[in-house]
Amino acid sequence: MRILHVFRAPLGGLFRHVLDVTRGQIARGHEVGIFCDSTTGGPRADEVLAELAPGLRLGLHRVPMRRLPHGTDITALASLTRVYRSAKPDVIHAHGSKGGLHGRLVTVPGQDRKTVRAYTPHGGSFNYNPGSPMHRVYMKVESLLAARTDVFLFESQYIRSRFDAYVGGTKRLVRVIRNGISESEFEPLERAADPFDLIYLGELREAKGVDTLIDALSVIRRKHGLRLTLLAVGSGPSEEVLHKRAREAGIWDSTTFEPPQPIRPALARGRIMVIPSKAESLPYVILEAAAAAQPLVSTNVGGIPEIFGEWSGQLVPPSDVEALAAAILAKVAEPEGIRAGEAEALSRAVRAGFDMEAMIDLGIAGYREALAARGIN
Template sequence: MSAELHLVLPGALDQKTGGYLYDARIVAGLRARGIQVHVHSLPGTYPLVDQEAIFEADRVLAGLPDGALVVIDGLALPGVAGSLMVENHRLRLVALVHHPLSLELGLSEAQARTLKLIEQGSLARVQRIVVTSPATAETLLADFHVTRSRLGIVEPGTDRPEAPAAGSGTDELNLLCVATVTPRKGHLILVEALSRLTDLPWRLICIGSITRDPVATAAVQDAIARHGLTGRIALMDEIEPAALQSQYHAADVFVLPSYYEGYGMALAEALSHGLPIVSSNAGAIPTTVPADAGVLVPPGDAAALAAALRRLLTDAGLRSSLTAAARAAASALPTWEDAADRFAAELAGLEPALRRSLARA
């Protein structure tokens, strides 16, 4: 009998945000190990769910066979929360938490409080919880009533490039930011910081969805125009993996001023390309980015971000030092093969057939 599991998540698996990319790579890795993975894509709005989301989540969980091993992406927890009170008695449930939804920027106080209560209740009803960083694990232990015995950590993998980034090769340095345009990712602060550096030669390319949060995108576009940076900052939307790799290869500095990250897959990808990093000291970022490979500033501090960027733009020696440290750190990053092995091992305690699959691998 082969190992089998069900993955439940909002929307399609092929979306290009960090959480969906993680899920897709884990699914591919598990399937490569002979494990059957059934993906259930839920319709409706998330994380502030509508009735369609709740109805379809109930229908999907109710339709799974008794004893099924079910991995629920953390973004789906608000939709399945009600079902878990019924289905946790007959299903083997695992929550995959990329970062707590209640920590997302842009929520009202009431919305954040409601999401936290939903997450706390949902996590209490699953048998196992997998998170993507030690920092997220500590957050759940401290604030979400999670016990360490039910908690496992599987950090994202990276694709090792054939060669480190070559950079622009010119005096005008290429800054790269890879992130969906949402308030949490800090694009507005980045535009504000760069407006103070117009005396220096640079250009910024931002890659990430500009349609997931139209209000946030409009605010960033307005800020770019207001500061007269239209010719120097480009919002490129999502691009295909090969094109994204080309952007990493042509970059001189990677910048991501997030207010919070549960891990920061784009930061790990930047390390794998040997890029010096400017980011914030929020969430898991200080554990993802070694101290000697990047300059980290307080989140939301435009002046500190501008000062850090000015240092890197004007100090070739500093960039060289950070690059060397990034390349050294890259050698210790897990691969996606490692991540799939660790994820399977986290599930093995709930699925005997999966343990046998791992023994044969």
């Protein structure tokens, strides 16, 4: 098949998902292309995409794309139309809210009847607070775009349930294909000689809850006299705001911010990973850390309970400073053997339920079902 992946930012879990799927599809003999934003991702995304580009038979196409509605959407859609016309894909696979908009709106008369459209939300518009003005607007848009979707490939049962609740039922094909990781990610970590107490890995933006983590560490220091060191790895629009917050909270001397970097070496530099998110779908960073048997403290949002399974009772409410502080203190106080044993048990559960090869094959099967439903050979 000829497959064109359309998404906005080459960042975070969505980008990792597209990379894994793209590489797997190329390895299975398909011709693949990528259309994404040119203004985000930084040197790391540039490097990864440059490495992948020679294998992209349908090309690598990058144009400016904004996260929120913007005049550049018209220019981006025009660029995608040109790519669509020349690449003639059998499948347009749209990822995320902005990718979902462009990938399902783009049209070329005569060519549309030969192409099916797949959509994977990755959270996106479904993570807005229900009942808020933005949520109502985005759910209306999602409802309209559903008519331009041949197959929904939800990455978590959580997002599927949000779709059902706020967009409604659909006669289109629907599949839940959970994010998967590779066998190599279950290899034991080579731990750093002098690790930080805690590590955060992810984007530095409001939805990720790093402000709650900073406040929780301030509470732990003021109320319990415990100075815990934190390594925060990532970048994003809230970076300067979070630096200022760490200074005001009195924990700047024990907090280190570093730019994005490969996850496994970073994980090895922390004893416990903390994910304080306020909204998520099915985050890769938790899958990767769990696979590596990294002790975890996390909030109870999105599809995270789908990963934790029988251990989901340990998850804490989002934006609750006191609850997060208590969970961190409890994890730090656990005997090393118990903490490691729990992490290894979760690793075994992730191995059984989140397989990358299955994710790739099930996605391709979803395309084929959609093509067959449309009578396209």
